[in-house]
Amino acid sequence: MSETEAEMWQRSGMTAQDLATVPGPVSADRAEGWDEIGWSDVSDLLGLGTRGGRYFYGRDAVGIALAIQCADVKARDLSKAEMLLWRRAGRGWTMVDADQHWLAMLLMTRPNDWHTWSEFWRMMGLHLELAQNAYAYKDIATDGTVRQLIPIQPARCRARVSASGKLFYEIFAGTMYEQAQLGDAYMVVPADRIVHLRGRLWDGLYGLSNLALGSPIFDLVSAIAEFQANIFGNDGKQPIVFETDQTFDTAEKSDAAFRRLKQQLTERVRKSTANGDPILLEAGLTAKTIAINAQQAESKDSFNQQIMRVCGLMNCPPHKIFALEAVAYNNMAAMNRQYYSDCLHPMSHGIQESFRLSLLPRAEWPKYAPQFDQTALMATDLEALSKLVDMAAKNGLGTFDELREVLPFRWNPLKAGGDQRMVPVNMSLIGADGRVIQAGTGQSATQPGAGEGESPDNNAGKGAALRLAYDAAGAA
Numbered sequence: 001m002s003e004t005e006a007e008m009w010q011r012s013g014m015t016a017q018d019l020a021t022v023p024g025p026v027s028a029d030r031a032e033g034w035d036e037i038g039w040s041d042v043s044d045l046l047g048l049g050t051r052g053g054r055y056f057y058g059r060d061a062v063g064i065a066l067a068i069q070c071a072d073v074k075a076r077d078l079s080k081a082e083m084l085l086w087r088r089a090g091r092g093w094t095m096v097d098a099d100q101h102w103l104a105m106l107l108m109t110r111p112n113d114w115h116t117w118s119e120f121w122r123m124m125g126l127h128l129e130l131a132q133n134a135y136a137y138k139d140i141a142t143d144g145t146v147r148q149l150i151p152i153q154p155a156r157c158r159a160r161v162s163a164s165g166k167l168f169y170e171i172f173a174g175t176m177y178e179q180a181q182l183g184d185a186y187m188v189v190p191a192d193r194i195v196h197l198r199g200r201l202w203d204g205l206y207g208l209s210n211l212a213l214g215s216p217i218f219d220l221v222s223a224i225a226e227f228q229a230n231i232f233g234n235d236g237k238q239p240i241v242f243e244t245d246q247t248f249d250t251a252e253k254s255d256a257a258f259r260r261l262k263q264q265l266t267e268r269v270r271k272s273t274a275n276g277d278p279i280l281l282e283a284g285l286t287a288k289t290i291a292i293n294a295q296q297a298e299s300k301d302s303f304n305q306q307i308m309r310v311c312g313l314m315n316c317p318p319h320k321i322f323a324l325e326a327v328a329y330n331n332m333a334a335m336n337r338q339y340y341s342d343c344l345h346p347m348s349h350g351i352q353e354s355f356r357l358s359l360l361p362r363a364e365w366p367k368y369a370p371q372f373d374q375t376a377l378m379a380t381d382l383e384a385l386s387k388l389v390d391m392a393a394k395n396g397l398g399t400f401d402e403l404r405e406v407l408p409f410r411w412n413p414l415k416a417g418g419d420q421r422m423v424p425v426n427m428s429l430i431g432a433d434g435r436v437i438q439a440g441t442g443q444s445a446t447q448p449g450a451g452e453g454e455s456p457d458n459n460a461g462k463g464a465a466l467r468l469a470y471d472a473a474g475a476a
Contacts, residue, residue: 075125
């Protein structure tokens with residue numbers, strides 16, 4: 001080990017005993033162990049090596065492209081939502097301004113000198129969905145605050161556990177751009193310097209890659225695509241055989257007739273292929289293909305089924321990648337609702353928890369929490385969002401300005417009346433002691449059941465029941 005690497009391990013906090021007991025290479029000049037899990041599953045398609053002897057070749061491009069498309073859809077929708085810092089106030093939460101906390105300032109500016117937050121989340125989301133592992137290196141100031149978050153490709157980062165139970169991460173910068181970001185080509189850092197987002201947990205440390213889990217699906221998609229490519233590559237031609245029940249007389253005549261017939265049929269098939277000339281059969285000859293065609297193989301239906309399987313693997317509704325075969329007008333809203341509740345919300349919640357525990361000190365865990373704007377995530381289901389705003393407005397759950405802020409366009413506050421709200425006037429407001437605080441329209445304050453212009457005696461039974469309920473509440 002060179003002196004530079006030894007100093008690096010020493011700065012990371014790893015002892016000499018830990019260094020001697022850690023399995024595998026501790027140098028970046030050897031490739032063993034770097035492609036153990038994660039992004040390297042894409043293999044030669046992305047030029048990142050192999051994992052477990054499983055290579056992805058050009059024929060896997062169709063299945064991998066579908067998976068990347070599904071992952072990019074979720075990463076794109078996640079990047080639309082702004083992450084802000086919130087502070088707990090009793091049972092509620094208040095937004096933290098940029099000048100009140102360093103993390104609020106970081107979330108409201110940019111994650112590093114090279115990316116915007118939208119680009120950062122699209123990159124991290126793509127890594128997380130494909131490899132189920134996403135890494136971000138924390139550039140920390142002397143006071144412990146995080147100055148930058150630098151995304152790292154999963155194949156460039158791996159965890160190392162020492163014999164004493166300490167967790168470290170090795171980072172290898174494979175390009176000049178990555179070296180410029182990290183400031184070095186090879187780094188060993190403690191676990192608290194890495195934000196490790198994990199999806200489908202497999203062993204408690206790594207997430208099980210979707211590309212590794214979906215390998216059988218990609219194999220079948222590749223076989224279907226290869227079958228179709230062979231058909232179209234051959235101009236759709238199928239091998240043809242000619243048969244007849246006619247017999248030939250002598251062996252000499254049979255050979256001559258066979259040669260003449262073969263020459264004629266070969267020439268006619270060639271002209272038919274080149275010029276579209278028809279083939280006229282005689283002497284009782286019949287022609288038939290000896291290979292199954294695309295329609296008989298139902299390759300289209302099989303391919304559509306594999307698209308559905310890829311979408312199921314990636315936890316993404318098919319209509320999000322424009323696979324509209326099973327989509328109708330009456331189920332689009334339900335699919336968008338399911339997309340938010342079963343896809344975007346769990347994904348964003350896991351990232352929020354990782355950020356809270358990785359970026360904030362333990363003393364601030366109960367007080368602060370970073371959170372994505374859920375309204376922006378729900379914008380993928382405009383029908384549900386519009387119903388939510390409509391219900392909140394009609395039932396007095398928010399003021400006009402509060403509801404205008406919830407809308408995806410974030411309308412500005414009203415110049416006048418924005419702090420007002422609507423309340424259903426045909427309902428009475430009852431206090432904790434059972435007494436009427438505000439009677440509804442057309443109701444008596446002492447007997448809410450009596451309508452305006454009606455005598456309470458006309459509603460004696462209803463009024464008596466209400467009085468008994470009020471008395472019982474007061475006695476309790």
